[in-house]
Amino acid sequence: MIFDSRLILYGLLLSNGACQLHIKNYCPLGWERRPSLFISPVQCPLALLVSLQFLEALEESQSEAIVSVIEVGVPACCGVFLVMLDKNETQGDSTELHELYCDSVKDFTSAAYSMATIAGLTMAVNVKEMLQSVTGLRQQAQCNNQLLASRVSLHKNSLETRRQPVCSRRHSVVMNVTTTHSSSPAVTQTLSEQSNQSRNPDLATVLVSEKLGDGGLDILRKVSNVDCIYNLTNEELCAKISDYDALIVRSATKVTRKVFEASKGKLKVVGRAGVGIDNVDLEAATELGCLVVNAPTANTVAAAEHGIALLTAMARNVAPSDSSMKSGKWERNKYVGVSLVDKTLAVMGFGKVGSEVARKAKGLGMHVISHDPYASADRARAIGVELVSFDDALARADFISLHMPLTPTTKKVFNDDTFRKCKKGVRLVNVARGAVIDEEALLRALDSGIVAQAALDVFAVEPPKGGDSSFALVQHKNVIATPHLGASTVEAQEGVALEIAEAVAGALAGDLAATAVNAPMVPAEVIAELTPYVVLAEKLGRLTVQLVSGSAGVKQVKVVYKSSRDDGDLDTRLLRARISKGLIEPVSDAIINLVNADYVAKQRGLKISEEREPADGESGVPLESVSVTIQDVESKFASARGDHSRSITLEGKVKDGVPHLSKVGNFSVDVSLDGNVILYRQVDQPGMIGKVGSILGEDNVNISFMSVGRTLRGQAAIVAIGTDEDVSDATIQKLKELPAIEELVFLRL
Structure with a gap:
């Protein structure tokens, strides 16, 4: 059979994964089909494989042809490969070619699935180089199906959105192809075998379930076995997750309680490539001992640049004037x-x-x-x-x-x-x-x-x-709108990949991650002992910060632990972390825990000093009291001032396992921190408690606890009232209007 001028190997990838190959001849007047060769459909997902086998046959005739895959179509279930051979005359026999194909298809089947990752890319390679790679692939397929990396030069300007996800380690390629039809069972089996064979059993295993930048993947590959399997359903993720020590996701993958439970304790780290962690069940992660880390800093510049871009575009009417120009108008004025x-x-x-x-x-x-x-x-x-x-x-x-x-x-x-x-x-x-x-x-x-x-780049409903x-708002004539593009730059995405990869790699090595968003597991005996004090610490921080007035913010905080234990017998890191949580979270979206408390506090310029005071009690009780003092601030509630006019001090204790507020400034009180708190200072006179109770009752507010503290009889008294419900602004105003009440604040817990 003679093929003159240019030979076109025209492979068609059908929806069921079958491959049909036709030989076409180029003529000056157009294309003409030469039906002299037809290979029946075989279970092979990549027509390029078939083309490579014919190139091997051409090599026998010392072809110097140049192969160029000039167009790849990747609709839902069909791909077309056009391979042009610069060959004046090639002789061969269709029967021999068919036998060559049938003889080699067994060896090439597994290689085909990995080679399928080339789909969607434009490439140009020398035939001899590709044939060398083919020969290597054939040899490796005959030896435990291990693949050599094909020597393919990929053009940088290929459309990224048309490329199938690729993640390789030690010359293995793991791929998840999504089509409108189910994947062939053979594909799944082959990919699994390749992944397992390339793994180093001494390294941790990482599953990347959404696209991650190459820089991040390179970091992970140095310290772990990496599998990239994209577009997994929740059921598929649950079925696979028990094989992995770490999981990296973006926003699409939902890491639910079922996923954590399905890992059976294997999963140690979840990395969120981005800031938001709404798609990760933090409670389940913490409960089941899995650390969750994110990448909060990499998109800072991108978000800021987008803000400036919107600012300038709005000021100069860029969007509406562009729309006007495109409609054929010229409206300078x-x-x-x-x-x-x-x-x-x-x-x-x-x-x-x-x-x-x-x-x-x-x-x-x-x-x-x-x-x-x-x-x-x-x-x-x-x-x-x-x-x-x-x-x-x-x-x-x-x-x-x-x-x-x-x-x-x-x-x-x-x-x-x-x-x-x-x-x-x-x-x-x-x-x-x-x-x-x-x-x-x-x-x-x-x-x-x-x-x-x-x-606007963000909306209440997206x-x-x-x-x-x-x-x-999007439709309003005076609004410029973009679809949440703040972090959407190439550089930001690569930066996020690097940041999350470093965090996950560090966590797998046992390092404490500064970007952790949940606390690591604490021994059960420590939790049992410290739980009520941890709750007390957070509530004291939350109450104290609400008493700060003005815009200066909180910079200096002193915490005093009163305990009969030796310094080495009481680890206060968890308590300090929860105080930081209480101080910062009411005015921030930061998530504070034992791992990141000091980091977040430092980032916000918050300095927390700790002191110990000896107590006369027995060492069996961890703490007698905890006090929190915010220094160098103005107070909304003057009576909460401590020993200095520009400080706010609250003290708390644990009674019968329940946190109590025990001191406001220099006034002693005793109110359970089981709900919200009303604090007010009044003239010490009869009938006030009844008046306050009546006003709260009119608003259907139930009083859970009440405590009165005073210094001397007949002078000012501090009253702390615990409420089960929120108190309306109107009711607060009625209370403030009572003649005997000198100041009042409502604090939410």
């Missing part, structure tokens, strides 16, 4: 923008992203102010940012950029009241959390002109749906 130079930008939230936005805005010539109760004054001064109160920031800002976490305090913090405090014509950017804005209120502010424009406020 309609899209006159505003300058950024000398304008005031209020950065609401001065964390990693907020401070980076501030730095970049300063470079644009803007005057930057910021509100964040936990911002470091030194860091703000270094950037040239003025820290101000919340209301002051609203009143002065020409532009507002939101970078605050979503907490109960910040949810819908930008509402009708907030917008009324803003300059008319203010412009708003949000790359933080959609729910910090009351979207209905923002729509009203846009319609009224209070807010001239808004640039993706926005027709009929909801998020969708209405």
